[in-house]
Amino acid sequence: MDREDHHLLAGRPRRFSELQVPLGSVTPKVLTESLRAMCRDGLVTRTAYDEIPPRVEYELTPLGRSLLEPMAAGCAWNREHLAELLAARTASAR
Template sequence: MSATHTGVPSVLAHDLPRPVPADELAACPVGEVFRRLGDKWSMLLVVLLGGRPHRYNELHRAIEGISQRMLTRTLRGLENDGLVRRDVHPTVPPSVEYSLTPLGRTLLEPLSALADWAVHHEAEMHEARSRHTST
């Protein structure tokens, strides 16, 4: 960040074109990350794997309501994005363990900041929703 933008949140440091072109919005790396982590299961998997590596069945048991198909798809997507590593151990039968990659571990701090913000402002957001739904 340049000296002229000291103290300005990075998302505000650059002016967006108006209107925002659809192709630019689709190619935005920030939007891509939010699409990946904003689904129902990805952020939860990143948090679980941030604590320690897990075997597939451990993850499946740890998340109530996730189907095997959705767990497999979500893990595969996180793996394709370089956030999760799948290690197959040569046992009989083979055991598979999932862990965060170094890149995936770098997500833990910003996710923690977002989670802290959400907890800190939960009451305010709930109150705002109540005002808008009662009008």
């Protein structure tokens, strides 16, 4: 899951809902935990604005941004080869 929400943050800071909607299948609990872990690892910052209604935004740090390229390589491999891997897995299960 970290991979997809990472890409969502590539463009600009995002609110929780702006991450949650595109990641439809991800529960709020998992998204919260992932964002918390990414903040803990210095990949993302969480900024709470003292406004009414309260606003919280998540943004990639330089360290987080440096991860975009290797993750893109992994995602590209995935798009190109995942079907082949899953077919091998199915064949070996027979």
